[in-house]
Amino acid sequence: MYRIVAREDLAPVTKLFVVEAPEVARKAEPGQFVIVVVGEHGERIPLTIADFDRQAGTVTIIFQEVGKTTRWLGTKKPGEELFAFTGPLGIPSEIENYGTVMCVGGGVGIAPIYPIARALKEAGNWVISVIGARNKDLLFWEERMRSVSDELVVTTDDGSYGRQALVPNAEKEILASGVHVDRIWAIGPAIMMKFAALASQPFGVKTLVSLNTIMVDGTGMCGACRVEVAGKTRFVCVDGPEFDGHEVNWDLLMARQRIYLDEEKRAAALFEDQCPSCRSGSH
């Protein structure tokens, strides 16, 4: 079993867990993910690794409460255990000294962008980071991101903090201002990554995105995570999760993310009926 050693509520619906998983921590690299099962009847969900501490033997995950599984996960307290915690899965980010890189994190995507930014900084890159959220309450890890960035732009959609802008727009402004960027990482909701990729396309800057699709096993067995990249079918779990954002078929990706929307709603409603205190943000 995998014990939760620390918990931090980053926003009303955004939670951080530090999980005891020494084997995973020993091998984890930026860009990889874990498959989490909350309890015995639970489903397998992929969560990107937000941080890891090899010495302490812990892995940090950050998630937003949206469906039943993440809400259930959100009820867990330090000392409690997770049923399964499998990883590190997927191919790590390709970290090297590219020169100037941009790390764009939107919403909960700030979590996985952090270890990538840190590794890029350690590799000697000039790191320009753009992080943003819908509003001030949903923003987290500003200081952490600042500590691994040479420049940091913070935005909110509603202007309640930092600059009022969508992150892809802030990204585009930087590129348009003439700053030479060698490579971009953009992580966040699919729609944000789509626009982050569109923003960089005219400038010809390779833009890596980390796709979060539906998965079952997470090891290449089922193909639930199929996406089209450059016209070819790829499995996010083993060929990714990072792909060239300019080559991803975004409309297909977003349609496939919604396959089980009805079932997700049903499960979430049932969960709230059975556990009124589990309503998002109320604990």
Next chain:
Amino acid sequence: MAKEKTPRQEMPRQAPQVRRHNFDEVALGYSLETALAEAGRCLQCKKPSCVAGCPVQVRIPEFIGALRNQDFRAAADLLKDKNNLPAICGRVCPQETQCEAQCILGRKDKPVAIGRLERFVADWERRAGVQMPQMAPATGHRVAVIGAGPAGLTCAADLARFGHAVTLFEALHAPGGVLMYGIPEFRLPKDIVQAEVDYVLKLGVELRLNSVIGKLGSVNELLAGGFEAVFLGTGAGLPMFMDIPGENLIGVLSANEFLTRNNLMKAYRFPDYDTPIKIGRRVAVVGAGNVAMDASRTALRLGAEEVHIVYRRSRDEVPARLEEFENAQEEGVIFDFLTNPVAVLGDEKGYVRGLRLQRQELGEPDASGRRRPVPVQGSEYEMAVDMVIMALGTRPNPMVFSRATGLERTRHGTVVANELTGRTKLERVWAGGDIVTGAATVISAMGAGKRAAADIDAYLRDPGAGPWWVEPKPAE
């Protein structure tokens, strides 16, 4: 006057109209009376050919002899002397092409129902309480077995009985491999798999779940980290697709995904279990192997109104076991032979609305010995379906080879290994089951796990007994 011959005893099954609506086991097993009647048919041959037909050489006449004497405990012990997982084999082995195909009775009459008797004895033992077998004293040798499916479980159990300390690594959150994620409850109840796994663990095997070798550490690291031998039994888990237009539309799934959701994740009990599954009204399953039969029968049970199996060859080439083919037919699966999809058709929202198919005719035999399907020009037609399940076969998952060096693989992705010993090209690494043969049967994987365990044992006792790799003689 000649004694009247006892006919081969039928095993009761749930009626097709009943079972197509539930996930309970289809075959119900022999009663004591029928088991004894069937056991009485065995000729107790002095030189039993049935044993030679069994990949693990179960002591067939001996266990049937003990059963005849109603010494069930002795029957179970004799059975388990060679087979660690008899309740599973009694249910899913293709006996008709193995032991039963060799039975002398089969020349003039029907063969002894060896599989059903195996199942009867194994089920008796599970109810009566499983006894520990004889174990060799601890040797102090450490062996890593990767993959807790049929090959890995068998190999681990034998190694433990030989006295070695075995660590069994499993990538998923439950042991059993294809027995858990692939074969449905109605053919192989999961509590039976769990009971057989529990037996293997009782032998002292240490099970590590959620452990993806290749990601958590390579095979070479295991060898360097204190394991004297490594057995690879990771199977063939990668699904194949057809590479035709529309294959990523919503409603197209691999059989692996469909079955894993349903079997391992228990989606048929959603929302009691959290993993959802969608079911179409009209479902097409492409392929006609055992996995296709499992998928089509599962689709019926989930409530599909019409389920078609679409197969490019004819009825004579169906690779599934006859029993499973017949079960599917009885339950109402419709077989569309000599036709093959050329595209999946979608609606404006990206959902499947049909298949475009092309009729086939049979040409000359191909490498598999089966007649090759040849497309009939101008024969394309459409079929309205809202779900398509691809059951086209599987290949080995390359994950276990990540960061590993020295393991030679074929162009099919299988690992090169000596079939008699399981030895790979990398010293101290053995392999067996689907990772070597490509997708095959549970029992052939178990046989390979068993042979490898014997060779690992011999090697650990005397590593210098001979050269590591001996080029296998080419088949004659």
